[in-house]
Amino acid sequence: MKKLLGMMLVLVVIMTACGAPNESDNNAENEKETSNTSQNVIKENSEDNNTEKAENNFSKDVVWNVDGELELKVDSVKMTDDKKSFIIKYTYTNTGSKSEDGKEKDLIIEPLFVYDKEENTLKKDEKFTSQNTPKVVKKGETCEEAEVAYEMMSDSDMLKIEFAYFSSDGSRKNVTFEIPVE
Helix, strand or coil: CHHHHHHHHHHHHHHHHHCCCCHHHHHHHHHHCCEECCCCEEEEECCCCEEEEECCCECCCCCEEECCCEEEEEEEEEECCCCCEEEEEEEEEECCCECCCCCECCECCCCCEEECCCCCECCECCCCCCCCCCCCECCCCEEEEEEEEEECCCCCCEEEEEEEEECCCCCEEEEEEEEECC
């Protein structure tokens, strides 16, 4: 009896896996066709939040603009002198960041994730110190060449740097910059 139930369970799992294509896969494919040409953005809706992800990775000195709220660009990626970490320099401007209730809010932004060319997720180097740490900026202010460092896992000539921002409409906007290591 146990063998029969086990075999039926395996059969159900196999039939489910081989069944019709997942509806969410079709929805994701349809949503990819809708893009915002000014930012090359794909809109994806999920149950708990709205997310925008960059369709194409941005490169050095290209500005990511969240309309009327934030501008961000990565200035450079360099290796530390001891070759144990990567230093990421970036600039961001608070162009009118607001909370969901419409009130102006201060802005500070740091990378969400950093990946090397082998797709390893790098850990922030907490020992790194700089006079240009990311700082809180009010509307109309800019934090120029903020510096953060991430520990090196392998010799990499390119980093992917992902940033995320929650806009005033409650949606999460993501962007990934692909930056060569200088």
